[in-house]
Amino acid sequence: MKNETLRFIDLFCGIGGFRIAFEEACNLHNISPKCVLSSDIDKYCQDSYEANFGERPVGDITSVEETQVPDHDILFAGFPCQPFSIIGQMKGLNDIRGTLFFDIARILKAKRPRAFVLENVKQLVGHDKGRTLKVILKTLDDLGYYVQYSVLNALDYGLPQKRERVVIVGHTEPILFSFPDPIKPYKPLFEILEPEVDEKYFASDHIKKKRKNKHKSSYYPSVWHENKSGNICSYPYSCALRAGASYNYLLVNGERRLTPREMLRLQGFPDWYKIVVSDAQLRKQAGNAVPVNLIKAVVLKLLPYVASSLDATTVLREYDLKYREV
Numbered sequence: 001m002k003n004e005t006l007r008f009i010d011l012f013c014g015i016g017g018f019r020i021a022f023e024e025a026c027n028l029h030n031i032s033p034k035c036v037l038s039s040d041i042d043k044y045c046q047d048s049y050e051a052n053f054g055e056r057p058v059g060d061i062t063s064v065e066e067t068q069v070p071d072h073d074i075l076f077a078g079f080p081c082q083p084f085s086i087i088g089q090m091k092g093l094n095d096i097r098g099t100l101f102f103d104i105a106r107i108l109k110a111k112r113p114r115a116f117v118l119e120n121v122k123q124l125v126g127h128d129k130g131r132t133l134k135v136i137l138k139t140l141d142d143l144g145y146y147v148q149y150s151v152l153n154a155l156d157y158g159l160p161q162k163r164e165r166v167v168i169v170g171h172t173e174p175i176l177f178s179f180p181d182p183i184k185p186y187k188p189l190f191e192i193l194e195p196e197v198d199e200k201y202f203a204s205d206h207i208k209k210k211r212k213n214k215h216k217s218s219y220y221p222s223v224w225h226e227n228k229s230g231n232i233c234s235y236p237y238s239c240a241l242r243a244g245a246s247y248n249y250l251l252v253n254g255e256r257r258l259t260p261r262e263m264l265r266l267q268g269f270p271d272w273y274k275i276v277v278s279d280a281q282l283r284k285q286a287g288n289a290v291p292v293n294l295i296k297a298v299v300l301k302l303l304p305y306v307a308s309s310l311d312a313t314t315v316l317r318e319y320d321l322k323y324r325e326v
Contacts, residue, residue, distance in 0.1 A: 003030050003309040009069065009113075010038040011077035011104060013057050015048040015285045017267065018076035018117070021295035028300070029315070031307055036070035044281045051276040061103045066110035074306055075116040077104050078290050101136060108143050115306045117298060118168040119290050122151050125166055136168070145170035148177065152298070154268075154291035156182035160189050160237035161266045163291055167298055175305040176312070180297040180319075189221045189236055192265045193252060202256040203248055211254045224254040238266050243287030260286070268292030 006026060010019050019035060026033040038057040040046060050056040058064060080100050108116065125133055133149070140147045147170040154163040157180070169177060203211075211224060217234035225239040226232055226249055238250060241263055250258060258266070260275050263286035275282055300319055304312035 004307055005032040005034050006074065006307060007034045007036045007070070007072040008074045008076060009072045009107075010035055010057075011061055011075065011107075012079050012100070013038045013040045013049060013076075014042075014045050014078060014289050015269075016053060017269070017290035017292050018078065018119075018295055019053065020269065020273075021290070021292045022074075022076065022299055024292075025296050025299040025303055029303065029307065029310060031303075031309070036072050039064065044277050045285060047276055048274075048282075048285060051274045062100070066106045069107050069111055071111060072113050073115070075104070075108065075111075075113045076118075077116070078119040078288075079104060101139075105139050105143065108140070108145070112144075112172065115169070115171045115302060116145070117295065117302065118170075119295065120166050120168075122164040122166055125149075125151060133166075140168070140170050145172060146174045148179070150179040152179065152294055154294045155186055155237060156184070157291065157293040157297045158183050158186050159266060159268050159291055159293050160186045160192060161240065161291065162235070162237060163240040163294075165291070165294065167294075169298065169302060171302075171305055173305075177302055177305060180301050183293075183297060186237060189223070189238075192262055193221055194259055194262060197256060197259055201259055203251055207248055207251075208255050211251065215254070217254065221253055223258075224251045225249070226251075241266060241287045241289075243284045245287070263287075268294075268296075 008022060010016070013019065019038070023033045035053070035055070038049060038055065039059070039061045040049065040057045041060050046057050104118065127133065137147055137149070147168060149166055149168040151164055151166050154161050167179070171177065211232055215224065215232035215234065217224065219234055219236040222234040222236055223238040224232055224234045226246070234254070238258070242249065248257065252258060260279055260282040261271070263283065264273055264275070265271070267286055267289045268291050269289070277285065301316065304310040304315040
């Protein structure tokens, strides 16, 4: 029997990484998660989300009045990493108008959920010499939230992908929340890679020869990464998936591209997740997705402060015993 229902909204939801992470975390504690609003402007993301969760996200969140947003307990948002050029004089809500972060802030102000989890690229921390993040944190603080942030790496939470993201957590009350310690080891690549792959995923003979003339890997299996300078490195994990990367940016063993299913696995999506879009769209979606395991680890630390049916001391002690770094 489920003890409690927690309502959440999933803004800039993409293909549902936040939702999977939250639902998995809730299921571990017999809590019923209930999504009361999802939103993403991308049609193909809407297609993937609907195929897997049975509901189609609303489109442009800027056109949704905050008064029309259902009451909820927790807000999730992997908000787009815009340049934030509108931000100027540290004037809180007035300073962020014109950015999509404003839509998060206006919903938080109107609906006052107990907590939120936001995600963005690591570069947000240093953008404009740190001033952009200061405006964001000040805005959230002015709304009455106690806020913490940290840069976390998916590689530290069981996924064989080096993907650093800034995660911002807020609560309406001061709580003893701390970000999760690393969970090791990460899943080996051989558990991610498919045993048989269609020929269409293999690079041309010219590309393969060029790569192998420039680099010899000491790992097998490995993912070979070509940086902007054309240098090749290989690791027993993947570098960050990128929606706009060159076609041969990552090559398994220097020979082939990752398949859609492999990309989803690298982001922590379970194999039940249906692929209903083209390879090109899935590549974009996976490159923009949040790492499920990373978000789940954060949610497991936050959940006792959101769910009234959980005792924080007991739950967090169990968490530390299960996930202590080894």
